[in-house]
Structures are given as C-alpha cells and as structure tokens.
Amino acid sequence: MPDPGRASHESYLVKLPAERADYPPLPWKCAGATMLNVYFEVRKEVLLDRLPPEFCRTSPAYCRLFVIDHPESPVGPFREATLALGCRLNMMPAAFVAASITDNPKALAAGIFERGYPNTLGTIEFESGRTSARALIADEKGPLVEVVMPALQTIEPSRLAYDHVDAIRTVESDGGTRGELVITARELAIERAAICKNTRIEYPAEHSRSAWQILQCRNVISAQLVNLTRTFAAGSRPQ
C-alpha cells in the first residue's frame, strides 16, 4: 500500500530576506535554456525522511536532479540546480524539491518568495556540447555533486515529458513563518533532446549532512540533455 513521507513542512522553511528583493514580476520567459536532467535510485528510508506526508514514495525510490542554464532572462544569465524526490501525489507522478541552488541573487529571491525553489545561493558550473555535458553544483561549503554525460545521442523530443515539481514555500504568518505546498508545472517547452546511457554522478568532496549527498545515487536510471524555453513562473496551490 502507499508509503507516505514523514517530513514536516517546517523542516523546509527557509529564512526570508529582511527586505523583499527587487526582481521583475514573474513569469520570466527564458529562451535558449539548456537542461541536464538525470533520474537515479536512492535508498527509500532517506527519501521518506525528506518527503512530506501528502506524497508517497514509489518502488524503487528515486530522485530527479536537474540543472538549467539560462543564458538570458529578465534578471540576466542564471543557473539553477534542483534535487527532487520522485513520488506520487494522489496516485499521480510528481517530484518534490528537497534541495535547490542558484547562482543569481534575484532568481534566488524570486524562488524563495514565489515558488519555494531555488532557495539557496551557490555556484554551478555547466558545460554542454554536441556530444557531452557536465555540471558541478556547489554551495558555500564547497562542491556537492557532479553529473557527467560523456556520450549524448539525439532523440525525438516528443518522447520526453516531465512531471510537475512541488515545493514548500515559506510564507509569513502571524508574525512568524509557515510552509505551504506549491506546484510549478508546464514550465518546459522542449525543442531538442538527447539521452546519455553512461551518465555518472560523482561526489567530489564529502558533505555528509547535505541533502545532495544524503540522497546519494545508488543506480542511474536515465539521463537527458534538453534545449528548451523555460517559463520561470510563480507556484500555485494544488487543487
């Protein structure tokens, strides 16, 4: 029977900036973006520890890690990396954000206030070519995870579809803060796609308390590199 998560919404609260940052109103249409996306298996217990009870795990438990490079946007170039827990919401596929990083302060502010992610500042190296791609994600403590796609094969873009992404957004409430679940969906208009069958996920330095490493890859399922237009929109409450 369904195996629900056991993480509280409070465990995902972030500190809101003292002043609401000055960023352009959402949605931002970001043409020419490139996404590196990888699905991999993780241990079910660590996934359940981070999954809110509205969601249930799949069997086997898996994560989705995606890095998007936006060369242009209303806030200038920015990159974003998200680690999401593969799950089911009301029996339907979903992905819940367990950790997220961006390298752009305005994208960070918009993420925190409008959609729950990205919610941490860090650095993201991103390289993509016709035959290979690579991303290295780091926070203030150093490198967390590296994804390497050594051999890309072009596929028909219509074969790809990505589930909606859900996150906890921190909102002010009665002088304090509380978490509310929000959904972002239909953000990706895929233009070109490739798969990589020998993708590697590596952990260049140990950060044993970071979600990026606690949810460690046990087995890569599939990986794709996608050229797309990304609409960075505000999250909405689930129906």
Next chain:
Amino acid sequence: MKFGIFYEHSVAKPWSRQSELRAYEQALEQIELADELGFDQVWEVEHHFLEEYSHSSAPEVFLAAAAARTKRIHIGQGIAVCLPPMNHPARIAERAAALDLISGGRLEFGTGRSATWTEVGAFGIDPDSTKEMWDEVIRAIPKMWTEEEFEWHGKYFSMPPRNVLPKPIQDPHPPMWVAVSSPETAVQAAERGIGMLGVTLGTPADYKRLVADYRRIIRHCDPVGKFVNNQVNAASWLYCGEDPYEAKAVGGTAAFQFFQSAAHLLGLGGIYPSHAYTAQANATALLSQAEIFSLREGFPVGSPEEIIENLRYWEEVGVERVVMLINYDQAIPHNKVLASLERFAKHVMPEFTDEKAAERREKARTSGDRGPEAPPMAT
C-alpha cells in the same frame, strides 16, 4: 465466451512469515474450486521485486502445483519474461515444456518483456532492447520445442546445437500468446500469429480498437510458431456479489487497492524515454478512486445480473475469453472470493455458452438490435 482467473500474488504490508504462504495457499484452493466450477483458464504473472503488488517470481513452480491439483482448467503462464539476461530462452522452453507435461497438455504459453524499471533495471537490461529481445526469443522457443537439434546465433543469445528437453505433450506445441498493453503490441501479436493476451485492466471500449486491428492483421500473419493462435483474451476484475451494493463495497474496494498499489510502481514510460515503451503500461492504474467506485461499464463487479450485462459488451467487441483478477491480497476475505466464484459459475456462466451467444447473434441479426452500445473510447 470462456472465463479465467489470474493471479499477481499481491501481498500487502504488514508482512509476517505467513503472509506469502497464505496468499499462495488460498490461490491454490481458489483454483481447485474454479476448476470444479468450469472456469476455463488460470493465469499467473511473472514479476520480480514488486513489493506488495506482486510476489509472483516463479510462476512455473506455482502453476505446477495448480496443475497437480486440477483436471481440466488450462494452465496459463501469463507471462514468461522473454529477456535473455533475465531468463535464458532454453530455460524458458524447458520449464514450459515440463509444465505442459505435468498438466497433461493444458499449458497456454504467454510471453512478454516487463514494463517496470524495478525489474528491467535490476537485471541490467537496456529498456530500448527489450522488444527486440522478446521478438528473437519467441521465434526461437517453438523451434526448441519441435527440433531435435536446435541451434541459434542471434543478436541477443547464441547456442550450439542441442536437443532442448523435455518436449511439450501438445502437438506441435502449446498455444503462444503475448501480453498486450498498447496498440503497437496488439499489431505485433497479429503479425506473428500469436494470441493477444490483454494485460491492461480495462473496459471493452479500451479493447475495441486493439481487437479490430488484431483481427484485421492476423489474417495475413507470418506465424512464429507452427500454427496461428487467433484468440483474444481480455483482462478485468471480478467480484460477483450478493447484491449490487455488497458487490461494489467489497469488490470495488479491492479493485481500488490493487490500482493504488500499481500506481506506485516505477513504470518505464515515465522516467526512461524509450522507443520501446510508447505506452504507459500502468495507465489504468491511474484511474481515480471515483472512477473505480463508479465501476465503468464492462467491469464485472456487481450482482450476477449486472455482470451478465457487462460481459455482453465484451462479447460484442469480439473477445473469446475474459480473464479476471479476483482479489488484492486479503482485501476480500477468502470465503467471499470462493462464494463470488460460485455465484459467477451458477448464474453468469450459463448465459455465455456457445448456444446462448448464437441465440443472441441471431436475435440481433433479425431484429436489427445491435445490443448495448459500448462506451466511448477512454482518453
């Protein structure tokens, strides 16, 4: 129309040391009764590592026990996974032939290739290759059954000359089937002259196009076996209740629990983009609770009268057989499952004899009455 039952051997948590044993023992008792009552077939799946949903990884072993306890009911491997990294083709042929001997020639041989990452990924199989693997294996197995010196040099397995033993008792060999959950596979079944074993729990409307395509194409098939098995076997749920309310409360709840369990499996369609998996095998599992409880037309969960009406839809679509899941673990108490089978045999089966079907066809022909319209295609 012929009726069968099928088993996933679902075992819901919490588990004890007895949970799986109880599931197997109750299934064997139900099969014995089904045999006595005149059910035509029992099928069992092959799945690996699918916690709760299916603890049925060694169907040949279970079906051998079923064969030993029964006299008439056909024994269906539904299916043998035809992927060489998972099952060497010679071992598939050997085990199936042994089962045919033990059952006295009652084996129905279903083939397939898995639809979950859990299974395919565990054996290190590239999902893109599974369709080709299956196609190679199903062409080899009939030769193993019928040739004394079998030799094979294919893309996915090779063998020097060997006599694969034992040979099946059915001459030339058991009927072959393939699990069908997409329009593409229905066409491929027809092209190869093998039976269409529907595995998506759906309604007649879901099957209508598949059956039409299958019937049209199989007339010009190039059979992989020694004969053409032009038959369609649909899959559905069965609970024949005391009355409509009891049936929906008991059978509907069990069906919902089954679909809920299926929805949490990691199907290949969602996370592994592959030309070999164009359809979501678990699409039916994503029916909402409201849909399950409304029990769409053609779903044989209800009173005997309701089930007769529902099964007439299947008859009109042109399936010869309907094979039905009868429980999800202990969701329906064992004694109620047995009672459901008995009610079905007593009240429903007599309405679907060849004579009754012929009468209905004749009445429809003379009156212009085409009977109940099948519901619109699901989208």
